[in-house]
Amino acid sequence: MxxxxxxxxxxxxxxxxxxxxYIFGKQELRVLxxxxxxxxxxxxxxxxxxxxxxxxxxxxxxxxxxxxxxxxEGSEIFDAHLLVLEDRMLIDEVxxxxxxxxxCIEYIFSQALKKYMxxxxxxxxxxxxxxISDINDVGRRVIxxxxxxxxxxxxxxxxxxxxxxxxxxxSDTATMNKKHVIALITDIGGRTSHTAILAKSLEIPAVxxxxxxTLAIRGDDRLIVDGRQGVVIVNPTQEHISKxxxxxxxxxxxxxxxxxxxxxxPVTLDGRKIILAANIELPEEVDSVLAHGAEGIGLYRTxxxxxxxxxxxxxxxxxxxxxxxxxxxxxxxxxxxxxxLGGDKFISTLKVPHDMAPFLGWxxxxxxxxxxxxxxxxxxxxxxxxxxxxxxxxxxxxSGVEExxxxxxxxxxxxxxxxxxxxxxxxxxxxxxxxxxxSAALTCDILAKEVDFFSIGTNDLIQYSLAxxxxxxxxxxxxxxxxxxxxxxxxSIIDAGHKENIWVGMCxxxxxxxxxxxxxxxxxLDEFSVSTVAIPEIKRIIRAVSYNQAKEIADKxxxxxxxxxxxEFTSRKLxxxxxLY
Amino acid sequence: xxxxxxxxxxxxxxxxxxxxxxxFVQLANKFDSNITIKKGAQEVNGKSxxxxxxxxxxxxxxxxxxxxxxxxxxxxxxxxALVSKDE
Numbered sequence: 001m002x003x004x005x006x007x008x009x010x011x012x013x014x015x016x017x018x019x020x021x022y023i024f025g026k027q028e029l030r031v032l033x034x035x036x037x038x039x040x041x042x043x044x045x046x047x048x049x050x051x052x053x054x055x056x057x058x059x060x061x062x063x064x065x066x067x068x069x070x071x072x073e074g075s076e077i078f079d080a081h082l083l084v085l086e087d088r089m090l091i092d093e094v095x096x097x098x099x100x101x102x103x104c105i106e107y108i109f110s111q112a113l114k115k116y117m118x119x120x121x122x123x124x125x126x127x128x129x130x131x132i133s134d135i136n137d138v139g140r141r142v143i144x145x146x147x148x149x150x151x152x153x154x155x156x157x158x159x160x161x162x163x164x165x166x167x168x169x170x171s172d173t174a175t176m177n178k179k180h181v182i183a184l185i186t187d188i189g190g191r192t193s194h195t196a197i198l199a200k201s202l203e204i205p206a207v208x209x210x211x212x213x214t215l216a217i218r219g220d221d222r223l224i225v226d227g228r229q230g231v232v233i234v235n236p237t238q239e240h241i242s243k244x245x246x247x248x249x250x251x252x253x254x255x256x257x258x259x260x261x262x263x264x265x266p267v268t269l270d271g272r273k274i275i276l277a278a279n280i281e282l283p284e285e286v287d288s289v290l291a292h293g294a295e296g297i298g299l300y301r302t303x304x305x306x307x308x309x310x311x312x313x314x315x316x317x318x319x320x321x322x323x324x325x326x327x328x329x330x331x332x333x334x335x336x337x338x339x340x341l342g343g344d345k346f347i348s349t350l351k352v353p354h355d356m357a358p359f360l361g362w363x364x365x366x367x368x369x370x371x372x373x374x375x376x377x378x379x380x381x382x383x384x385x386x387x388x389x390x391x392x393x394x395x396x397x398x399s400g401v402e403e404x405x406x407x408x409x410x411x412x413x414x415x416x417x418x419x420x421x422x423x424x425x426x427x428x429x430x431x432x433x434x435x436x437x438x439s440a441a442l443t444c445d446i447l448a449k450e451v452d453f454f455s456i457g458t459n460d461l462i463q464y465s466l467a468x469x470x471x472x473x474x475x476x477x478x479x480x481x482x483x484x485x486x487x488x489x490x491x492s493i494i495d496a497g498h499k500e501n502i503w504v505g506m507c508x509x510x511x512x513x514x515x516x517x518x519x520x521x522x523x524x525l526d527e528f529s530v531s532t533v534a535i536p537e538i539k540r541i542i543r544a545v546s547y548n549q550a551k552e553i554a555d556k557x558x559x560x561x562x563x564x565x566x567x568e569f570t571s572r573k574l575x576x577x578x579x580l581y
Numbered sequence: 582x583x584x585x586x587x588x589x590x591x592x593x594x595x596x597x598x599x600x601x602x603x604x605f606v607q608l609a610n611k612f613d614s615n616i617t618i619k620k621g622a623q624e625v626n627g628k629s630x631x632x633x634x635x636x637x638x639x640x641x642x643x644x645x646x647x648x649x650x651x652x653x654x655x656x657x658x659x660x661x662a663l664v665s666k667d668e
Contacts, residue, residue, distance in 0.1 A: 089628075089631055
């Protein structure tokens with residue numbers, strides 16, 4: 001049989017898994033409309049009360065388990081569940097209808113619930129519409145308890161499976177038998193959905209937003225999950241299996257590499273010490289980062305804190321998120337990037353329409369500078385957290401020196417306020433600019449006077465300098481990290497930084513591409529910040545080459561006329577120097 | 582037995598949603614009085630999270646809070662104070 005199907009979704013956690021599908025269906029409950037006699041009414045009410053009490057206990061149990069696993073934050077949603085469960089209007093309505101209609105309580109309750117869900121589904125408010133799933137979750141539990149059925153849960157998994165679901169709620173995953181889950185795939189959800197976070201912390205692959213996974217996949221289907229590419233192959237061919245088995249093997253040897261290189265320093269053969277850090281967006285990722293032997297966080301994205309919520313994060317919440325990471329990573333540095341809204345990252349709370357903040361629009365630092373009071377909440381929180389470790393601050397999307405000056409003025413205001421309030425912070429906190437706009441790249445000599453470091457954001461830098469929208473399939477082939485224009489820009493950024501005695505790092509995807517490591521090293525890059533799993537490989541390459549040799553390779557690469565030639569050359573050199581694969 | 586009805590403009594930034602709604606319900610349930618919220622033709626039980634969420638009362642919307650019972654005066658005073666908070 002070669003009737004394989006390839007599904008494309010959003011890559012949520014890297015890795016490859018090959019295994020059988022386990023469809024986690026929220027099976028539709030069939031509730032019968034069973035008439036009752038008048039004397040039975042009190043019995044039905046008693047059953048209802050019993051079910052509510054039992055459900056309440058279940059929810060509290062799950063809440064406890066989650067707050068142990070994920071901290072208070074993840075368990076808050078269950079407060080809302082409890083309020084729904086104790087809702088007077090719902091309970092009164094159910095009891096009134098029960099007395100009047102004389103039908104079994106299961107039926108009345110599910111009808112009442114359905115009525116609410118119908119109303120909610122019509123509300124023109126994204127947040128409230130999402131509450132339907134809360135009501136649904138609670139209602140299902142109550143009905144299960146009324147019917148005396150055990151809810152099918154992921155606790156019962158007995159062999160290794162790929163869990164396939166429309167959506168996984170925190171209560172589903174809290175009770176999941178994690179030992180037996182080798183990958184997670186879901187129909188809906190984004191890069192920052194609960195499923196993605198969980199998979200990352202479990203270090204198993206996940207693909208979300210597949211839309212049709214639960215329709216296309218049947219229980220026990222053989223699956224390949226490629227969490228890095230966001231691909232799921234259903235009923236794969238023998239070729240697929242051998243190809244991915246090889247990738248898995250490489251991943252395994254990478255695990256061995258992790259062990260081998262974890263405690264070694266990223267230093268070249270001739271003694272040039274490089275800082276090798278990781279990119280993260282959640283505090284929960286830190287343990288894995290440290291286990292992979294990273295020396296700090298080169299990019300701490302903060303957009304996630306604003307997502308999936310109705311209100312804006314308070315200064316205190318920001319502070320706690322930075323403090324916990326700063327403390328764990330200390331004495332190594334953590335670079336917090338201020339809110340990088342726009343482009344492909346949107347936050348419903350801020351009510352910025354998509355057409356206002358496309359890649360060339362009202363986004364990132366532009367947005368923050370336009371809303372100084374909003375921006376200062378984050379700046380103050382970073383400053384306060386800086387007294388708990390080695391925090392640095394970085395502004396995204398800087399396009400000219402004026403923005404940098406304005407941002408620094410706001411930062412100075414925050415420092416003044418904190419001094420007045422006698423709140424301690426790191427007076428010497430380093431401040432950097434992300435260099436990802438060509439105008440900034442070409443004026444780094446000017447920008448360098450205002451900051452302590454640069455970090456090159458290659459994803460946007462490449463897209464802006466080559467005028468290529470990466471998400472547009474028709475032109476995606478033009479997105480070339482090794483384009484001579486990009487290499488020249490990178491070289492000029494690094495040179496300008498070094499001339500002003502500031503260090504220059506890179507936090508874009510290019511830094512984590514083995515083929516470019518030696519080239520970037522040779523251009524003089526001081527810091528590489530890459531995804532956690534890439535750390536051991538990059539370290540291995542750095543340790544295998546001398547700085548002089550890397551410089552020669554970089555010089556030669558700069559003379560080549562197109563990206564293909566550069567990639568061929570650097571890959572060949574890489575293979576000569578380190579036998580990676 | 583007292584019945585007190587008072588109109589108020591919702592000042593919470595998020596309207597009567599999520600957390601503010603939950604706070605309202607928790608506070609309303611501390612009183613013996615029946616609490617009702619009216620918005621236009623809609624009327625919901627002020628002690629019910631589902632009811633309040635269904636009102637979808639945004640910041641700036643005008644609602645009437647009705648308390649009916651012995652502690653109506655106190656209930657109205659505290660509930661009005663809660664929704665008038667601008668945070």
